[in-house]
Amino acid sequence: MSPAIIFVAIRRLPVSYALVVAFLVLGHMSWLWGSLNNAILYLLECVVYYKGVRRGWNVFYTDLLYWLIIGIPLATFLTSNSGLELNALAGVIVLKQPLNGVLYTLLANVIIMAITIFRDHRIFATRLQLSSFIKDVLVTVLLIPLFSIFLLTKYAIERNLIDSTARSNDSYVQLTKNRVNEFLFGYQKAVQTLALHYQPHKDLTDYQKQALISQTHAIYSGFITMLVADQQGELVVASPAELIDKSRGVADREYFTFPKEMLHPFISEAFQGRGFGNDPIVAISAPIIDGQGEFAGIVEGSLNLYDLDLLFVLPNSVEFEILIVDNSEQTIYASEGLHQNFLDKVVIQSQPDPLYKEVVTLNQDPTLYTVGFDTADNGWSIYFLAQRSKQVEALSQALLWLLLLGIISLIAILALSEWLSRKLHSPIDKLVKRFTSLSLTAQVDTETQNHLFDEIQLIFDRLDAAQEKLVAAHFAQQEALSDKISAEKQNEAKSELLSKVSHELRTPLNAILGQIQLLQLESFDESVSKQLAKAEQAGRFLVFLIEDLLVLSKSELGEFNLTLKHCYLNPLVEASTELFEQKIKDKGIQFMFDISATEDLVVNADEFRLQQAISNLISNAIKYNREGGRVIVKSTVIEDRLIKLTISDNGFGIPDQFQNKVFQPFNRLAHEHSKVEGSGIGLSLSYQLVRAMRGEIDFSSIENEGSHFTITMPVVKHPNIESKAVEEELKLDLTGRKILYIEDNRTNFMIVQAWLKKQGATQIDNGDCAAAGLDKANTERYDLILLDLGLPDRSGFEIIGELKALQPDVPIIPLTADGSEVSRERAEQLQVEEFLTKPVDFNQMTRVLYGLLS
Structure with missing residues (x-):
């Protein structure tokens, strides 16, 4: 594995x-x-x-x-x-x-x-790859049965040979046991029979006793010696007779004491013979019992164990070894291959085997044997041993033929799978070539042929039909793509133009609105103050229009980004209304304002963009209204789920034929030639902004009666927002402060300088380029640095890091005509404290500087 x-x-x-x-x-x-x-x-x-x-x-x-x-x-x-x-x-x-x-x-x-x-x-x-997959599947499908058959056959061969070895071991060890038992029992029976003849009541003469034992010895020639002893262990007769002369009695021998005490036949342990040869022997004895059942002596025969050789003549085809061991682990018999002598100690060690479950070794010899084992009736252990290596060799020969057959079958299967895979994959190859040769600009010649599979033939037929449609569709698509690319280029050019125009307009507007704001700080009579307010209002409207154009161009290009967060609705409505206070007074509009229903309610929106959308609707309600007309701003809540903000007026209304174009950009709905100022983008922009914030905007209008525009936004149930702080009039005091303003436009610098002086600033230095600004920052310690981003020698972004290194604790505020999202994000990455845009709004600047310096 x-x-x-x-x-x-x-x-x-x-x-x-x-x-x-x-x-x-x-x-x-x-x-x-x-x-x-x-x-x-x-x-x-x-x-x-x-x-x-x-x-x-x-x-x-x-x-x-x-x-x-x-x-x-x-x-x-x-x-x-x-x-x-x-x-x-x-x-x-x-x-x-x-x-x-x-x-x-x-x-x-x-x-x-x-x-x-x-x-x-x-x-x-x-x-x-499909071709490889088909081939692999075929090989897998064909090889799994082959390997299954191979493994089953291998298992059957192994099992058969292993079982055969086990059966042979068991049968031969049983045969050996039977022969040993018969051999010993035959001689024991002879001794017992002879003991019956020597019972005292038989009254045999000495000659008869000697003749009887000699005859028995002659019949059972396996005995080396035979003897009869009386109840004191003294020899009575023996065969050969001279044994009596050499013996001093057998009373101390186990083959005498055991029958005497137990009145039972006895077979001794094996031992080396003495006196009449040195052959290995066992003593077999039987008690002589008198008429009263008392012990009267024994009959004993010393059996020559070399006679066991005659018992174990095996066929030449049987490559086994026989080992017989007595209870003392001494060798009684060992076949020649074991090289074991009589009465040698034998150490037999067993160990597990993966094939035969158990094998044994003799006397720490590394040769492994499979074993058959049994015990003779006298307690001898009989082992029938076969060399494991020879068994494994026989098994290996069978497996070798099986492996050769398996390899031949494997090669045949691989060849068959190759042929089948080619047959199956050939039509797919042709189909791939046809797909590869497809052309959307010219017709490809097709060959007519019949394929083996109906589905493949159907694909070829459908492919030919589909190609004609694809060619026609391709030309139509190319034409549409060309139109799309042209439109995208026009949109990009328009967006680039608007961005440049915005930047160019903001620069002079900054000078105009800055001067107006400075003049408003002076004391003039009421008529002059009104004229200045009107001038500022006109300038603010122009800034408002520029913002609308930029947002609209981004939405058309798909670059429209919103920063949604939880915010209170009412402050946004109030701020939007404040922008038009002067216009409301000038036209004598009856302005009704009721947003108490949404007090403390929160929506999920981009604050600046939502205020922009609301401002556009309020602006339209004022612009397209009569002198002394009425405008109502009212909020309601529906089932605690939705906020509705309605801006109503009783102005000119929208004719029915133009109501389906209300939210189209640059469409003034038949007011193109009227005296009402406007660009026709406010409603379109408001619609896109509200929808982008997951809100809805709707309207109803009757010509000459007025219009009702409604913004619907979901209520945030559990807002993550801080409590509203009570606004206080801010009094900025810059007395003793030193400020560096890096600005290449002298007019812009002078306007901001004049305003800062009115707030009490002690020193206001100007750097007209990046290098000059860095020099001043290097030589003077400042409390605040204002920075234009469009400097002539280097970008303002490039020197922010250097300024922070020179004056690490001093707030740095970009003041730029580039108010794009990209510039804001880049400034945020550089960790500036605030971001202000031109034309400068001194009210906003007051709030920012108050938060940083007061």
Whole structure:
């Protein structure tokens, strides 16, 4: 399974991650097997696999070629170099590698296909190719049965040979046990029968006793000696007879004491013979019982264990060993292959085995044996042993043929899958070529042919029909695209023009409105003050119009950005109304104002843009009204969910034929030639602004009776906003303050200078370029720095950082004619304290400086 993990990593992970996975897995393999051989083989396989995958080769062909060209020769070399004999087992070890490699490739393919097919979202970056996918599916479908049959056959062969070995061991050990039992029982029976003949009441003569034991000894020649002893252990008769002369009695022998005490036959442990040869023997004895059931002596025979050799003559085809061990773990019998002598101590160690469950070793010899075991009736342990290596060799020969058959079948399956995939993918290749040759500008010649699959033929037919429609649609699309590009270029040019015009208009407006505001600070009679107020009002209206044009151009270009936040509605309405107080007085408008219903209610909006939309509606209600007309601004709440702000007037109204064009830009609804000032963009802009803030704007109007415009906004239930502070009249005092104003326009500087002096500023210095401003900041300590962004030598943005470095604690305020969102955002990134635009509004400047300096 480990190589399959590496193959998945190689095919679907970036190279660096795949290398990490490969080294981790191969390192684990080396540690697990205690050898680098397999790790080397699979590392080279991964390298070839990676190269093949990157070149688009079929993974199965790549893997099989690797094993045939590199893997098998290298595996053969590593096997022989490791000291393993090149036999059937070595052949199995070598030939199973390519099948394992293809099996790992198959597992990796199944994992990748499963992830690709069954996931909802793409996890890996690589996209599958249909041709490769078809081939992989075919190989997978064909290989799964092959590997299933192969594994089942391999299992059956292994199981059959293993079971056969177990059956052979069990049957032969049972046969050996029966022979040992019969051998011992036969001699024991002879001794017991002889003991019956020597019972005291038989009254045998000494000659008869000697003749009887000699005859029995002659029949049971396996006995080396036989004897009869009385109840004191003194020998009565023996065979051979001279044994009596050599013996001093057997009363101390276990084969005498056991029958005497137990009145039961006895078979002793094996021991080395003495006196009459040194052959290994066991003593078999039986008690002699008199007529009253009392012990009267014993009959004993010393059985020569070399006679066991005659019992275990096995066929030459049976390559087994026999070992018989007594209760003291001494060798009673060992076949020649075990090289074990009589009465040698035997240490038998058992250990688990993956094939045979259990194998044994003898006396720490590394040779492993499969084992059959049983116990004879006298307690001897009988082992029937077969060398594991010979069993494995027999198994390997069977598996070797199976592996050869598997490799041949594998090659045949790969060839079959290649042929089938070509047959299946051929029409798709042709279809891809047809799609590749499609032209939207010219008709492509098509060949008429019948395809194997109805669906493919249908696709070709539909493709030919669709191409004609695509060519026609292409020309129409190109024409529309050309018109769109032209319109976009016009919009961009218009936006650029408006931006430049805005900047150019703000500069003189700054001088005009600045001078007017300075004059308003002086004491004039009422008529002059009114004239100045009208002049300021006209200038403010022009600024208002410039803002409308800029916002409208941005919305048309899709660059319209809003900063939505929770804000109170009523202050915005009040501020919008204050802008037109002078106009209301001049026209004698009856202005009715009731927004108490929305006191303390909050909406989610861009404060500046919402105020701009409300101001446009109030401005229109005043402009398109009669002298002495009526304007009503009223707010209501619907079900605690919605705020409605209605601006009503009893002015000229909107004719029915123009009501569908109310929110179109630059449309003054039949007032183009009237004396009413206006640009025709206010309603369009208000509509876009309100809709962008998720609100609604609607109207109703009757010609010559008036109009009602309504803004509807959702109420914010749980606002994140600070409580409204009570506004107080601000009194700015700049006494003793030193101020640097970096401005290249002398008029602009003089206007601001005059105003600052009226607020008590002690020193107001001017830098007419960036360099001059930096010099002054380097030599003088200031309380405030005002900065124009459009300087002749450098941009004001460029020197903000240098100014902060020179005077780190001094507030820096840009005062510029460029009031775009881009400039505001850039200034915010540079961490300036405030941002003011031209024409300068001294009321706003008062609030800003009061907050920073007071």
